[in-house]
Amino acid sequence: MNVFNDEYFMKRALDEAYAAYEKDEVPVGAVIVHKEKIIARGHNLSEKLIDFTAHAEMQVFTSASNYLQNKYLNECKLYVTLEPCIMCAGAAFWTRIGEIIYGTADLKRGFRTVSNNLLHPSTKLKGPVLENECSQILKSFFSAKR
Amino acid sequence: MNVFNDEYFMKRALDEAYAAYEKDEVPVGAVIVHKEKIIARGHNLSEKLIDFTAHAEMQVFTSASNYLQNKYLNECKLYVTLEPCIMCAGAAFWTRIGEIIYGTADLKRGFRTVSNNLLHPSTKLKGPVLENECSQILKSFFSAKR
Numbered sequence: 001m002n003v004f005n006d007e008y009f010m011k012r013a014l015d016e017a018y019a020a021y022e023k024d025e026v027p028v029g030a031v032i033v034h035k036e037k038i039i040a041r042g043h044n045l046s047e048k049l050i051d052f053t054a055h056a057e058m059q060v061f062t063s064a065s066n067y068l069q070n071k072y073l074n075e076c077k078l079y080v081t082l083e084p085c086i087m088c089a090g091a092a093f094w095t096r097i098g099e100i101i102y103g104t105a106d107l108k109r110g111f112r113t114v115s116n117n118l119l120h121p122s123t124k125l126k127g128p129v130l131e132n133e134c135s136q137i138l139k140s141f142f143s144a145k146r
Numbered sequence: 147m148n149v150f151n152d153e154y155f156m157k158r159a160l161d162e163a164y165a166a167y168e169k170d171e172v173p174v175g176a177v178i179v180h181k182e183k184i185i186a187r188g189h190n191l192s193e194k195l196i197d198f199t200a201h202a203e204m205q206v207f208t209s210a211s212n213y214l215q216n217k218y219l220n221e222c223k224l225y226v227t228l229e230p231c232i233m234c235a236g237a238a239f240w241t242r243i244g245e246i247i248y249g250t251a252d253l254k255r256g257f258r259t260v261s262n263n264l265l266h267p268s269t270k271l272k273g274p275v276l277e278n279e280c281s282q283i284l285k286s287f288f289s290a291k292r
Binding site: 061 | 198207211233234235237264
């Protein structure tokens, strides 16, 4: 049995979400995996950087492309604790990333609220994975804000 | 008569598109205007940076938010030579930018190919402005590639 399964990598994305939480950022984390190896890690930094483009996914797309020296990430998998928004799905389209595995759906701002077809035709979508933990961290964050 | 009209600022966005052209990048340029003053300039750098998130609009969103120290750009106008893609429209949504003025429509990858409602409800959309020049630079670029 392979310990490097979807749950393993989603836990690493969750580690990133907890890092965001500790910085008082909306707790979303992401990792990109290439040949069973994590090549990029990131968490939402919109508040700290005063920049909405600093979503976890955007950062790992940039990091992974830099690491591979390739704009295209078709051999990679993105693990992200929350379903990507329209911006991040649009970025994913350009990268042609091989697969996106999300933790919990985003019924308010997830890309599927607009269309199921925003991703590149060659990109697979899978989820939810570790849904309970991925959603719980967000609920805790927002309930503490009220 | 105000010389700082839409054509004036679109010409500044075109200056950026020409800078991209000279770097062998898909020639799209953008500026962000706040109270009739340009506070951010950028052009597509996807090839140089090996990063699809380096569209002109993404860069000026980051720069303008940093300049204003505000994630929200509701008092700003984005001038961009080509209709934004889904990624850039998704980013624009988060910034709640006041107005987007585009040079030429993108019938293949423009955000309106998916939905007219990707932008924030408070964001105005205007265009085309200087359509001929904004589309001609793209045509020249791609015909030279063939």
